[in-house]
Amino acid sequence: MSYKKAKHILPEELLAAIQEYIDGEYIYIPRKDQHKKSWGSSTTIKAELDLRNANIYHDFLSGMARETLGEKYYLSRKSIQRIILKEKRKAANKQSLRF
Template sequence: MSYKKAKDLLPIELVELIQQYVDGECIYIPRREGTKKGWGTNTSTRGELNRRNAKIYADYLSGVDLNTLSRNYHLSYKSIQRIVLTEKKRRKSL
């Protein structure tokens, strides 16, 4: 998120009205409903996690036990269980 100067974007009357409530402070103006972006849509993080999870599931299918996966991927045992279960369900629905 980048900061924009209100005086460059808004009519001076609106800036003065906002200053009555918040003078010289930073405020966040949320997006309108329906224009929100999903998590990870601006970066490659979502894709990287999907590839990692697919690799974890492939290792699991090849016989690597959950404790070893937990150590290899530096994730908790519960996280590995969740990833394996999620990948299993996702592949069944394909």
């Protein structure tokens, strides 16, 4: 997100009206609903996290302890447990779709 100068964008009358409510402060103007982007849609972070989580689950299935996984991936034990449960459910759903 980048900042834009209101005096370069808004008509003087509108700028004056806004200054009646907030003068010299920062204000966030949200996107219209039809222009909103989902989290991570502009980057590769979703794919990176999916791969990391799949690797955590694979390591868990290979016998690695939760504590060791936490140290390896710099996550809390609770986060590791949450990821394992999520990946286990994902695998079960894939399995049930095959039949």
